[in-house]
Amino acid sequence: MISAENVTVTRAGRKLIDNVGLDLEPGRFTVVIGPNGAGKSTLMKVISGEMKPDTGFVSYHGASVDLCQPVDLARRRAVLPQATQLAFPFTALEIVRMGAVAQGALNPTEQARQALSRVGLRGFESRPYPSLSGGEQQRVQFARALAQVPQPVADGVPRALFLDEPTASLDLGHQISVLEIARDFADAGGIVLAILHDLNLAAEFADHLVVLNHGRVVAEGACLETVNDEIIASVYGIAGAVGRIPAAHIPYVLPQSRHR
């Protein structure tokens, strides 16, 4: 289990994260939602070990993250960042291979190929990363994260996937595909933490929803308990939005997992 306890991050006199506690359990797909500036990305940075909190601490299976070497952390969790630009023309395969190398793979090139085909990018191996579309770049980065933690559980220890807006810049089909892969990862005993903006996708895929506002956890639990009129109104300022169909002349599309 990965835990954050009493985490507070203060920057320029403003509390980005205010006394947040969060337990990421194996086999559970945890989704963080909340408005812009709620502290979602900051929370993920703290949990991934990238940012030191001002107070509180983060532990990986009981061990404080401060005591873990970057190399050891890299084998326990992979992080999908928001859009990444490169100044040098690495191929898609070379990018994904870096993830496999970080995991200590014996045959990183082969693992990179497998990860690329898992995200539906077989045949894109030799494409220079800067020449790919935004969505393709995002999926290459997702493949890199998958290549870094290819097994949800290894040596009896669950691995973790941290996804910062994994569906941004993806089309509907690929949004679902990426979240399904993450869903499978959790179902196989891995830990998944994702930041999502789309509440429908969050409700569709999350086992556990965390609603963050002004750096605080304002609600936490199953989707039915957290995505309701009261909380959505207080956090996003939109009244009466949950479970209503828009006016008849507006078509609407609700992407749903192909698994059910």
Add this chain to the structure above:
Amino acid sequence: MMKALAMPFRPAEDGDRTRKGIVVLLLLAAALFVACLLSLGIGPTGVDLHDLWIYATGSGASLSTQERVILEAVRLPRTALGLLVGAGLAVSGAMMQGLFRNPLADPGIVGVTSGAGLAAVAAIVLGNGILAPVAMVLGNQFLPLMAFFGGLFNTWMLYLIATRDGRTSTTTLILSGIAIGALSAALMGLMIVMADDRQLRDITFWSLGSLGGATFGRVFSILPFIGAVIVIIPFVARGLDALVLGDAAAFHMGIPVQRLKKIVIVAVAAACGSTVAVAGSIGFVGIVVPHLLRLVMGPSHRFLLPGSALGGGALLLIADCVARTVAAPAELPIGVVTALFGAPVFLFLLLGKNGITMRDMP
């Protein structure tokens, strides 16, 4: 030369350029060997390549005494020095471009060379004065060490100024490099005013950049610096690759980012500073060689860094052959030759014909 090497290869269909990297490294090693032979053979007294081979393999006395003296006392140290200087310049360029995530970062352009030059000139001018005790203790290593610290200071300054939140903007990098370089040049001017005639001659050698006056003493004074930088290549290559994705992503992939950056900054200063100490400022090798190699073998530092060492050595030896022969019996400063070749490549890069443009960089 590198362009010609690019011809036999098609882009790898499977996206894995490992084999291509190895082939290119072998070709570069062969090119370096040929460049060494040319450098040993070409000059006012031509040495027949066949005779040279017999001499090198020790299977008979093929050379006249005069030829042997020229070879052993003049050409051999000059070739060894050219090889080390070329390798050092190209590797420091490639490392710096990786550190700044910017293909335009070159120690010569962004003022690192000027810093090393300033420190070296200070060593020449103050070596008999206030720095005399230090010079006594360090002996042969005094000049390279001073140049190393000069280069280190400017690299560090540049990194502090031009990098915000782990990102380096091209504009800030080049502009602050120009400012730092100008400041170093101004201080160098002050030193020159203080210098006496003999020191002025030494200083003039610097500003031009030359492999002339190569001795084994100079070769051995920079060997530890360049050797150390080449030895660390396998330990920083993976980190520099990961760093291309950004500081955070590199950390996520298990790279101790701050430690890596410190090591690379020291390595750049060591390679650049020590070469400046023995050969003056020779521009553009650090930008041309890595750029051409990226076109041929891709940007992965696993192959780019060793390739730069081999290619930089070969390129500088060939440039030195040109410098020695074009205006014979006079000798062109080698910096003139590398600039004639390198400045157009830099402009080409800046205008962005190969997918690396200013637009792609913040």
